[in-house]
Amino acid sequence: DAKTTQPPSMDCDEGRAANLPCNHSTISGNEYVYWYRQIHSQGPQYIIHGLKNNETNEMASLIITEDRKSSTLILPHATLRDTAVYYCIVRVEDWDNYGQNFVFGPGTRLSVLP
Amino acid sequence: AAGVIQSPRHLIKEKRETATLKCYPIPRHDTVYWYQQGPGQDPQFLISFYEKMQSDKGSIPDRFSAQQFSDYHSELNMSSLELGDSALYFCASSFRGTANTEAFFGQGTRLTVV
Numbered sequence: 001d002a003k004t005t006q007p008p009s010m011d012c013d014e015g016r017a018a019n020l021p022c023n024h025s026t027i028s029g030n031e032y033v034y035w036y037r038q039i040h041s042q043g044p045q046y047i048i049h050g051l052k053n054n055e056t057n058e059m060a061s062l063i064i065t066e067d068r069k070s071s072t073l074i075l076p077h078a079t080l081r082d083t084a085v086y087y088c089i090v091r092v093e094d095w096d097n098y099g100q101n102f103v104f105g106p107g108t109r110l111s112v113l114p
Numbered sequence: 115a116a117g118v119i120q121s122p123r124h125l126i127k128e129k130r131e132t133a134t135l136k137c138y139p140i141p142r143h144d145t146v147y148w149y150q151q152g153p154g155q156d157p158q159f160l161i162s163f164y165e166k167m168q169s170d171k172g173s174i175p176d177r178f179s180a181q182q183f184s185d186y187h188s189e190l191n192m193s194s195l196e197l198g199d200s201a202l203y204f205c206a207s208s209f210r211g212t213a214n215t216e217a218f219f220g221q222g223t224r225l226t227v228v
Contacts, residue, residue: 034216043118043204043219044157087156093215101147101170102206102217105156 003027003090009109012082018075020108022088025069032093033064034102035073037084044087044104047073051093078112085109116140118207118220126226127195135190135223139207145169146188147206147217148180157204163188164210195227 005023012018024033034049048055048062050071055062061074075082087107092100119138127133139146145164149157159172163182174180177195182188186207192199202224208217 038157041202041222041224043221044206046216046218049216085156101159101162101172103159104149107156 003031003103004088006086006088006106006108008106009111011111011113012075012078014080014112014114015077018073018078018082018110018112020073020075020086020088020110021070022073023070024088024090027068027090028092030092031090033062033068033071034089034091035060035062036087036089036102036104037082038087038107039081039084045084047086078110080112080114083110083112118205118218120203120205120220120223122223123221124224124226126228128228129195129197131195131227133192133195133225135192135203135205135225137188137190137205137207137220139186139188139205140209140218143207143209143218144186145208145210145217146182146186147208148174148188148190149204149206149219151202151204151222152198153201160190192225197227200225200227 035047036044038044050062064071085107121136147162148160151157160174162170166182180190202222204222206217206219208215
């Protein structure tokens, strides 16, 4: 069963913020939200992850709702190079389950338009 | 910064042959994951290792085997190759510094079975 739901595709104008939603209504207390992206046939690229607080790094911001049932990845100023498939992944994080895999897909195909 | 190294980058094999893919994790990373991505599909988890022990297993065919060596590099051995094994194979690595950690992916090996 899929743990996350994402829209299959989105468009964004270059220079504008891209807001990618993800629903994870069955998320458990010890599950983190991860975001990866894959630019055509390249290896998936880590973007950001969080548990319950909002997170920001040099690539993006992650906004997690207070009930943790959904989140939004924000690319503040999208460029053409941000065109990719974006994956929202929920993953258990605890010592007993270390090495548990990341489950990909289906993600959101983001097209940044010039 | 050093990244995950996979070799070879491209491999062409005939049906029923054997292939070995190699993965060199980021220095000090102790966990390795293997993924398979068929044409137009999302990455599918095959298997993972932590400290040379299998830690999680996905949809890896019985014809495939993998191991992690004392220097933490990993090899995926694929026997009796079939046309359907043609895919991108990604390796990722992470460090169990804390239970909360991201994985970084290599650029993949493109296997073509003819």
